[in-house]
Amino acid sequence: MLELTTWPRSAWSIFDELESIQESMNRALGAERPVAAQRGERYPLLNVWTSPEGLMVEADMPGVDPADVDVSVMGDQLTISGKVNPTPKEENVVLHRQERPHGEFSRALKLPFRVDNNQVSAAFRNGILRVKLPRSEEEKPRKIAVKAA
Amino acid sequence: MTTENKHAVQTQPRPETPQAVYMPEVDIMEDGENLTLLADLPGAEQQEVDLSVENGVLTIDAKPSLQAPEGYSLAGQEWDYGTFHRTFQLSDSVQVDKISANVRNGTLTVSIPKREEVRTRKIEIGK
Numbered sequence: 001m002l003e004l005t006t007w008p009r010s011a012w013s014i015f016d017e018l019e020s021i022q023e024s025m026n027r028a029l030g031a032e033r034p035v036a037a038q039r040g041e042r043y044p045l046l047n048v049w050t051s052p053e054g055l056m057v058e059a060d061m062p063g064v065d066p067a068d069v070d071v072s073v074m075g076d077q078l079t080i081s082g083k084v085n086p087t088p089k090e091e092n093v094v095l096h097r098q099e100r101p102h103g104e105f106s107r108a109l110k111l112p113f114r115v116d117n118n119q120v121s122a123a124f125r126n127g128i129l130r131v132k133l134p135r136s137e138e139e140k141p142r143k144i145a146v147k148a149a
Numbered sequence: 150m151t152t153e154n155k156h157a158v159q160t161q162p163r164p165e166t167p168q169a170v171y172m173p174e175v176d177i178m179e180d181g182e183n184l185t186l187l188a189d190l191p192g193a194e195q196q197e198v199d200l201s202v203e204n205g206v207l208t209i210d211a212k213p214s215l216q217a218p219e220g221y222s223l224a225g226q227e228w229d230y231g232t233f234h235r236t237f238q239l240s241d242s243v244q245v246d247k248i249s250a251n252v253r254n255g256t257l258t259v260s261i262p263k264r265e266e267v268r269t270r271k272i273e274i275g276k
Contacts, residue, residue: 042227045227046225046227047225047226047227047228048223049217049221049223049224050221050222050224051222055224056218056221058218060191060227061255062189062190062191062254062255062256063187063189063254063255063256064254085176088178090180092180092181092269093179094178094180095176095177096177096179097175097176098176099174099175099176100174100187100189101174102176126192126193126194126213126252126254126255127189127190127191127192127254127256128191128192128215128255
């Protein structure tokens with residue numbers, strides 16, 4: 001968790017070049033890079049918990065305003081998107097250090113089963129998002145009694 | 150050279166807790182009147198965060214009491230619960246007795262007012 005430095009890109013790649021061009025274009029347009037690109041890793045980082053009833057996805061996202069987060073489930077895909085820590089735009093503010101993630105993010109996770117959409121719930125507390133994804137009834141494993149012939 | 154290492158950097162979990170100690174990520178900003186420090190302490194309630202200043206060193210300590218969700222087992226892990234510790238050297242140009250702080254959404258915000266004499270002053274130019 002919480003690496004202090006961003007990792008250096010390992011090998012040269014054409015994608016780095018393209019990204020840096022895209023980046024300078026974005027900068028010229030005043031847009032921020034997606035969080036995952038700044039950090040060279042996924043954002044937000046997730047833990048996945050399972051139980052017979054379904055899954056619980058736990059995202060590490062301190063500083064995020066819950067009003068800025070969207071959680072959606074489409075079919076068997078969970079998507080968490082939003083924005084985190086927009087860089088202050090005020091002219092008289094000097095940024096001495098910026099280690100925290102900032103900007104827009106979106107992360108999708110393919111679920112191992114279909115979920116009951118109406119039963120999905122999300123709670124955000126102290127910078128940690130927990131999404132409960134109950135397995136839909138028809139996909140729950142069923143026990144079949146074996147009768148003696 | 151002695152084998153005794155008095156200055157070992159503490160990266161190992163502390164003896165009283167089995168959890169890892171992380172260095173929180175911070176942003177530091179400055180405007181005309183204040184220095185603002187933002188530190189990410191995921192999982193921490195306000196009362197689980199300790200902030201202190203001693204001899205010009207600001208220390209942040211947080212011990213979030215996060216509980217694993219009951220009835221679940223871990224299937225995939227990208228991050229871990231832990232405690233947080235980090236120190237910062239303050240300059241002489243801040244007012245230590247006027248520092249204020251709050252915790253919101255897992256982020257600690259520390260407001261450090263600058264001394265009057267180092268604040269930005271707008272000077273009117275006479276006609």
